[in-house]
Ligand SMILES: C[C@H](C(=O)O)C(=O)SCCNC(=O)CCNC(=O)[C@H](O)C(C)(C)COP(=O)(O)OP(=O)(O)OC[C@H]1O[C@@H](n2cnc3c(N)ncnc32)[C@H](O)[C@@H]1OP(=O)(O)O
């Protein structure tokens with residue numbers, strides 16, 4: 548079902564601070580920096596080349612009372628989730644439910660660039676897993 552890694556998400560205290568390393572030291576130019584109010588985060592997408600290339604997603608919690616700020620308090624900065632792209636998120640949700648996989652969503656939620664569901668880490672051997680069906684215009688054309 549998933550056909551590619553869409554992004555690897557790293558949670559950071561401060562996006563600008565993290566970009567000093569990822570942009571200025573590693574040379575990864577952010578494609579987009581945007582607020583996602585529904586998730587109470589601000590994110591930066593760092594393309595890793597090519598229209599089908601995966602990205603690093605830096606995530607900064609923007610409120611003190613979200614699951615992300617709790618994560619940051621409890622576990623500090625680091626890997627937060629892995630996002631895999633699927634062609635049909637409704638079919639994926641139905642399949643997860645049929646297989647009684649612990650899904651955190653009853654319906655796909657609006658993610659930054661499409662519709663997504665999250666699978667609980669206890670179902671995935673310890674990794675918070677996001678499955679996303681990308682909006683067409685979100686499919687990147689990164690000229691190299
Ligand atoms: C917008 C952007 C985008 O790309 O579009 C995004 O995706 S932003 C993505 C932001 N949205 C989300 O993350 C939504 C999905 N996340 C959630 O619903 C929640 O974070 C959650 C249910 C995974 C955990 O919720 P919680 O606050 O209750 O956390 P707890 O601390 O009680 O965690 C319960 C158990 O899960 C583990 N746990 C929690 N978070 C993670 C994680 N990110 N990766 C791996 N394990 C994790 C904890 O260690 C704990 O394990 P143990 O019991 O063994 O100690």
Ligand SMILES: [Co+2]
Nearest residue numbers: 556604630677
């Ligand atoms: Co994500």
